Amino acid sequence: MHVSMAMQMDEASTNLHIFHNKVPHVLTVAGSDSGSGAGIQADLKACAAHRVYCSTVITAVTAQNTVGVQGVNIMPEDFVAEQLRSVLSDMHVDVVKTGMLPSLNILKVLCQNLREFPVKALVVDPVMVSTSGHVLVGPSILDGFREELLPMADIITPNIKEASALLNYVPLKSVSDMRTAAKLIHELGPRNVLVKGGDLPDSLDCIDVFFDGEEFYELCSLRVNTRNTHGTGCTLASSIAAELAKGSSMLSAVKVAKRYVETALDYSKDLLIGNGAQGPFDHFLALKNIAQNSYRQDRFNPNDLLLYAVTDSSMNRKWGHSIAEAVRAAVEGGATIVQLREKDAETRDFVNAAKVCLEICRSFGVPLLINDRIDVALACDADGVHVGQSDMPTRLARSLLGPEKIIGVSCKTPEQAEQAWIDGADYIGCGGVYPTNTKANNRTIGLDGLREICQASKLPVVAIGGIGLSNAGVVMEKALPLVVGHAINFAFKGRSSLGSYALVLHQLMKQ
Numbered sequence: 229m230h231v232s233m234a235m236q237m238d239e240a241s242t243n244l245h246i247f248h249n250k251v252p253h254v255l256t257v258a259g260s261d262s263g264s265g266a267g268i269q270a271d272l273k274a275c276a277a278h279r280v281y282c283s284t285v286i287t288a289v290t291a292q293n294t295v296g297v298q299g300v301n302i303m304p305e306d307f308v309a310e311q312l313r314s315v316l317s318d319m320h321v322d323v324v325k326t327g328m329l330p331s332l333n334i335l336k337v338l339c340q341n342l343r344e345f346p347v348k349a350l351v352v353d354p355v356m357v358s359t360s361g362h363v364l365v366g367p368s369i370l371d372g373f374r375e376e377l378l379p380m381a382d383i384i385t386p387n388i389k390e391a392s393a394l395l396n397y398v399p400l401k402s403v404s405d406m407r408t409a410a411k412l413i414h415e416l417g418p419r420n421v422l423v424k425g426g427d428l429p430d431s432l433d434c435i436d437v438f439f440d441g442e443e444f445y446e447l448c449s450l451r452v453n454t455r456n457t458h459g460t461g462c463t464l465a466s467s468i469a470a471e472l473a474k475g476s477s478m479l480s481a482v483k484v485a486k487r488y489v490e491t492a493l494d495y496s497k498d499l500l501i502g503n504g505a506q507g508p509f510d511h512f513l514a515l516k517n518i519a520q521n522s523y524r525q526d527r528f529n530p531n532d533l534l535l536y537a538v539t540d541s542s543m544n545r546k547w548g549h550s551i552a553e554a555v556r557a558a559v560e561g562g563a564t565i566v567q568l569r570e571k572d573a574e575t576r577d578f579v580n581a582a583k584v585c586l587e588i589c590r591s592f593g594v595p596l597l598i599n600d601r602i603d604v605a606l607a608c609d610a611d612g613v614h615v616g617q618s619d620m621p622t623r624l625a626r627s628l629l630g631p632e633k634i635i636g637v638s639c640k641t642p643e644q645a646e647q648a649w650i651d652g653a654d655y656i657g658c659g660g661v662y663p664t665n666t667k668a669n670n671r672t673i674g675l676d677g678l679r680e681i682c683q684a685s686k687l688p689v690v691a692i693g694g695i696g697l698s699n700a701g702v703v704m705e706k707a708l709p710l711v712v713g714h715a716i717n718f719a720f721k722g723r724s725s726l727g728s729y730a731l732v733l734h735q736l737m738k739q
């Protein structure tokens with residue numbers, strides 16, 4: 229407390245305002261996998277997924293894919309030493325995680341560096357055999373593990389085969405054998421042991437045995453039925469390292485890491501990458517959605533705003549329409565973008581309806597946005613959101629949704645339009661142009677207000693509020709000629725037959 233106060237005063241008086249955020253940092257010392265399922269590549273992805281920085285020292289380059297390992301090229305130990313020195317002499321590393329250590333000399337070089345540059349924790353994944361059965365590191369490494377590395381380790385994470393190898397190849401066939409093995413490996417010096425049961429035959433669950441020298445914990449997860457388990461071991465160890473770097477206790481780090489692997493495998497169980505027996509999985513839980521949505525060429529095309537339909541739950545209720553029926557009518561009638569604006573829907577109903585509407589919109593190649601509810605947009609992977617001035621701030625919405633989603637912002641003044649542009653919005657909605665009964669207490673800006681904002685806005689403008697067949701022509705006439713490089717578009721809320729309005733107005737705009 230005193231220290232931080234003093235620092236602040238000192239920095240204020242000397243005018244040095246450089247506050248550095250120290251970032252949690254894992255260094256992985258491992259082999260490269262050209263197929264990117266395991267090794268260095270899995271470590272980088274796992275650390276990024278846990279929001280931890282990861283530097284890399286490459287010990288070997290493997291030619292590897294989903295079929296197996298075609299070749300291994302071991303790095304010269306001097307060059308491994310040079311990489312270690314480059315990273316450790318410059319960067320603040322919290323945790324070192326080791327994977328493939330292909331020679332005894334490389335292991336010794338690593339131990340030397342760890343003594344010279346001590347870190348908060350050492351996670352050892354004693355990689356020996358790939359999931360495909362290829363021997364990556366020969367048994368000559370075992371003495372190095374036992375004599376030098378394990379006594380320095382905070383945790384070692386052998387799979388069944390590696391645990392057996394460390395114990396002179398005793399057979400391990402059950403969870404009870406795994407417990408015995410964990411205890412014996414603990415006697416070799418590491419402070420904690422996790423014997424992984426991913427490869428335990430005939431097991432419905434995936435049970436890993438954790439031993440901290442005093443207590444045993446059996447950590448159980450569902451066994452995901454999938455071919456995509458290549459790299460689970462590397463990912464688990466990196467995830468443990470990442471959680472430790474953030475400050476977790478060992479048991480908590482192991483539990484979070486295991487749950488992460490299980491979640492990622494479940495999400496990725498049907499991914500198809502490569503033709504071999506063992507596929508990689510998706511560390512960011514995003515590829516499945518991207519594969520489904522690959523129809524869209526551009527993230528956002530301003531021309532999509534041409535005819536903008538907005539749903540309204542009370543209007544739909546009044547006319548006896550479901551949200552999905554209204555959306556289908558709108559896109560069939562020519563709407564080029566749809567926004568779900570459901571102010572009083574139950575969240576679960578809203579998510580379910582949004583999923584159905586998304587399918588309809590996707591089949592027409594029409595983007596679907598969600599009003600206000602970032603959570604609903606994320607849950608159904610909608611194309612974006614539309615937010616008002618008192619909803620989620622645009623920048624925060626952008627960081628939650630990522631760079632690809634569409635964000636629109638309601639603006640009533642040129643200043644708000646400028647701010648929306650600064651904050652990274654894609655378009656602004658502008659209104660109410662005319663009085664409307666679908667939004668209470670909404671100040672009408674009129675055609676003059678609309679024109680003023682169109683002149684000022686650097687973003688495409690969608691006109692909204694009380695626009696229908698009778699006045700659409702006037703809005704176009706008054707506002708359109710003044711707008712250079714922007715489209716004026718129309719939003720229709722809660723009409724009984726959005727389709728026919730859309731159709732007629734679409735014709736009108738084409739003239």
Ligand SMILES: Nc1ncnc2c1ncn2[C@@H]1O[C@H](COP(=O)(O)OP(=O)(O)O)[C@@H](O)[C@H]1O
Nearest residue numbers: 387424425426427434450451452460461464489
């Ligand atoms: N099919 C699966 N479903 C759920 N978890 C799994 C599956 N296969 C492996 N795991 C988990 O992934 C981690 C790595 O396990 P394992 O495959 O035994 O190690 P390695 O990849 O080093 O051979 C463990 O926590 C294990 O329980």
Ligand SMILES: Cc1ncc(COP(=O)(O)O)c(N)n1
Nearest residue numbers: 259260266267358359459460
């Ligand atoms: C370079 C490298 N390092 C480690 C593994 C083990 O990973 P897994 O046991 O999940 O196949 C691998 N296959 N390749």
Ligand SMILES: [Mg+2]
Nearest residue numbers: 359426460461
């Ligand atoms: Mg495995």
